[in-house]
Amino acid sequence: MDRLRLGINVDHVATIRNARGGAVPDPVRAALAAEAAGADGITAHLREDRRHIRDADMAAIREAISIPLNFEMAATEEMARIALEVRPHAVCLVPERREERTTEGGLEVAGDRDRLTAYIAPLTQMGARVSLFVAADPEQIAAAAQVGAAVVELHTGSYCDAVAEGRDDDAARECARLAEGAQIAAKHGLEVHAGHGITYDSVAPIAAMPEVVELNIGHFLIGEAVFRGLDGAMAEMRRLMDAARA
Numbered sequence: 001m002d003r004l005r006l007g008i009n010v011d012h013v014a015t016i017r018n019a020r021g022g023a024v025p026d027p028v029r030a031a032l033a034a035e036a037a038g039a040d041g042i043t044a045h046l047r048e049d050r051r052h053i054r055d056a057d058m059a060a061i062r063e064a065i066s067i068p069l070n071f072e073m074a075a076t077e078e079m080a081r082i083a084l085e086v087r088p089h090a091v092c093l094v095p096e097r098r099e100e101r102t103t104e105g106g107l108e109v110a111g112d113r114d115r116l117t118a119y120i121a122p123l124t125q126m127g128a129r130v131s132l133f134v135a136a137d138p139e140q141i142a143a144a145a146q147v148g149a150a151v152v153e154l155h156t157g158s159y160c161d162a163v164a165e166g167r168d169d170d171a172a173r174e175c176a177r178l179a180e181g182a183q184i185a186a187k188h189g190l191e192v193h194a195g196h197g198i199t200y201d202s203v204a205p206i207a208a209m210p211e212v213v214e215l216n217i218g219h220f221l222i223g224e225a226v227f228r229g230l231d232g233a234m235a236e237m238r239r240l241m242d243a244a245r246a
């Protein structure tokens with residue numbers, strides 16, 4: 001199997017910065033540190049409420065890094081305009097609910113086909129690989145291929161929560177659902193990514209799925225970096241990913 005790509009999400013560095021106001025810690029510095037430590041890409045989510053990453057962060061990260069930028073955003077007109085200015089390598093469309101603590105569930109693609117088809121076209125024409133952040137639901141995955149996405153990122157949150165809470169049966173069921181979703185996506189010609197809530201304890205079964213080519217991981221690794229440094233935290237994740245893939 002090919003080497004799995006590891007994308008690092010730096011939103012959580014901006015969350016800490018914003019808790020105090022001011023300029024530190026700087027998500028651009030974190031993106032550069034992740035790149036230096038071997039990240040294959042940087043993910044940043046410009047939420048509509050700007051609770052962590054801000055417009056200037058996204059532009060500055062794009063300018064600073066030499067590896068691909070994956071710009072996560074809601075499918076709104078405002079975000080399309082910003083993405084067309086920033087010109088990231090990839091755009092990942094995610095659902096957003098203003099009051100949510102973190103991204104809950106996947107994007108509703110099947111019920112929004114016409115709008116998403118029109119929304120994705122200019123982003124693809126600009127040169128971005130457009131990814132849809134979806135639940136491992138066959139209907140949503142098939143719809144992702146129909147609306148012109150190149151990639152789906154499978155939402156691993158329910159599986160990771162079950163692992164973290166020791167709900168082994170739920171974890172096994174969610175993992176099987178993700179594996180089936182990855183297979184269905186690949187059959188539709190979609191590149192398959194996975195992310196949300198991944199930790200050292202939950203990464204192996206996802207990394208072992210042959211259709212999955214990229215993991216995007218943020219919250220756990222930024223937290224772990226407090227104890228090991230970002231390069232140490234990433235190195236252990238890389239080791240677990242490679243071992244699962246061997």
Ligand SMILES: CC(=O)[C@@H](O)[C@H](O)COP(=O)(O)O
Binds near residue numbers: 009196
């Ligand atoms: C879509 C996704 O999984 C990430 O962007 C994640 O949502 C980032 O963290 P927050 O949910 O805290 O914004």
Ligand SMILES: NCC(=O)COP(=O)(O)O
Binds near residue numbers: 043196197216219
């Ligand atoms: N798209 C998922 C992502 O970027 C990272 O999510 P998390 O590890 O911060 O939960």
